[in-house]
Amino acid sequence: MSVELDIILSFKDKMFRLAHRITGSYEDAKDIVQESLIRLWKMADKIDKYANPEALAITITKNLSLDWIKSKNNRINKMQIEEYENVLVSKEFSPEKSIEINQLHEMILKLIDSLPAQQKIIFQLRDIEGLTNKEIAEILKVNENIVKINLSRARKKIRELLTKIYNYYEN
Amino acid sequence: MKIEELIEKYFEAETTPEEENILKEYFTSANYDKKLEIYRQYFIFLNSERNIVPGNFLPASILNENSKSKTSFNILSYKWLAIAASFLIIFIIAFTYFKSNVNNAAIVITNENFNEFKDLGTEVTFDAFFKISEYMEYVKSSINDIQAVNETFQILQTYNLMNYQ
Numbered sequence: 118m119s120v121e122l123d124i125i126l127s128f129k130d131k132m133f134r135l136a137h138r139i140t141g142s143y144e145d146a147k148d149i150v151q152e153s154l155i156r157l158w159k160m161a162d163k164i165d166k167y168a169n170p171e172a173l174a175i176t177i178t179k180n181l182s183l184d185w186i187k188s189k190n191n192r193i194n195k196m197q198i199e200e201y202e203n204v205l206v207s208k209e210f211s212p213e214k215s216i217e218i219n220q221l222h223e224m225i226l227k228l229i230d231s232l233p234a235q236q237k238i239i240f241q242l243r244d245i246e247g248l249t250n251k252e253i254a255e256i257l258k259v260n261e262n263i264v265k266i267n268l269s270r271a272r273k274k275i276r277e278l279l280t281k282i283y284n285y286y287e288n
Numbered sequence: 289m290k291i292e293e294l295i296e297k298y299f300e301a302e303t304t305p306e307e308e309n310i311l312k313e314y315f316t317s318a319n320y321d322k323k324l325e326i327y328r329q330y331f332i333f334l335n336s337e338r339n340i341v342p343g344n345f346l347p348a349s350i351l352n353e354n355s356k357s358k359t360s361f362n363i364l365s366y367k368w369l370a371i372a373a374s375f376l377i378i379f380i381i382a383f384t385y386f387k388s389n390v391n392n393a394a395i396v397i398t399n400e401n402f403n404e405f406k407d408l409g410t411e412v413t414f415d416a417f418f419k420i421s422e423y424m425e426y427v428k429s430s431i432n433d434i435q436a437v438n439e440t441f442q443i444l445q446t447y448n449l450m451n452y453q
Contacts, residue, residue, distance in 0.1 A: 129342065130340075130342065133340075133341070133342035134340055137340070137342075146342070150342065151346075155347050158347075218329060222333045222336065244308075245334060245338050265301045269299070269300055269301035272298065272299045272301060273299055276299045280326075282326065
């Protein structure tokens with residue numbers, strides 16, 4: 118296996134998680150990552166000239182994922198937080214109010230899926246992939262402050278959900 | 289800084305990556321404040337998301353191209369070696385065959401190809417005559433030499449007879 122391919126493949130998991138986060142579909146995320154890998158592979162001979170090849174890989178994946186959303190007009194991204202709140206008090210919990218970890222994780226996932234695309238991407242890159250605000254700003258081509266504001270909004274929405282769940286089960 | 293303060297800072301997006309690591313470590317350890325259980329679940333969720341991997345998949349085009357570029361040299365090398373070896377064997381056989389047959393080659397001159405070989409025949413004939421004349425000269429000189437030797441022997445014999453009689 119060539120050195121270039123090793124470099125490209127080292128980003129594969131992050132690319133997949135980002136595509137999966139944006140699209141909400143395993144199969145579509147796989148297709149997007151495959152397409153992104155092909156694009157990276159075509160640039161393989163000059164990949165070592167990029168200061169941050171990982172940022173390049175993430176940027177390609179992000180763009181392809183957003184294109185996918187535009188073309189598919191995915192329903193998941195149209196869901197609103199309120200819908201999850203309704204779910205919270207109606208269907209998904211057992212009468213004994215015993216929340217299971219899987220249920221909680223599922224709810225957080227649904228909430229993240231419902232975030233605006235930019236918040237979702239920033240949250241994914243910072244809280245899951247551990248990139249710095251500066252790196253994210255570079256990938257999204259925005260000001261670092263924009264990254265910070267969006268990250269804060271995303272985290273606060275999650276906190277709001279967590280608090281509601283906590284209060285629901287405490288009362 | 290207290291964990292509660294760090295949590296506040298985290299949700300304001302004011303924490304540094306190092307401070308976030310402190311939170312992650314705190315909530316994934318056994319010693320955490322039970323009142324903060326919901327946050328613990330959140331950090332466990334983040335951790336589990338980080339461990340999602342897509343499995344081994346790779347676009348066929350990359351796999352093919354990579355394997356092609358990886359094996360093409362070997363395949364080509366073997367190919368060229370085989371071709372070179374074949375040519376060498378053919379050359380050796382052809383050379384041996386030609387060498388063993390070239391002296392035995394005979395030209396049959398017929399009415400049809402007479403003109404074609406006329407000049408060549410003349411040349412070969414003259415060459416042959418020249419060689420014969422050279423040979424004759426050699427024979428002649430040899431005979432002369434033999435005669436000279438014979439005469440010398442006769443002289444010597446005469447000389448001997450004179451001395452030992």
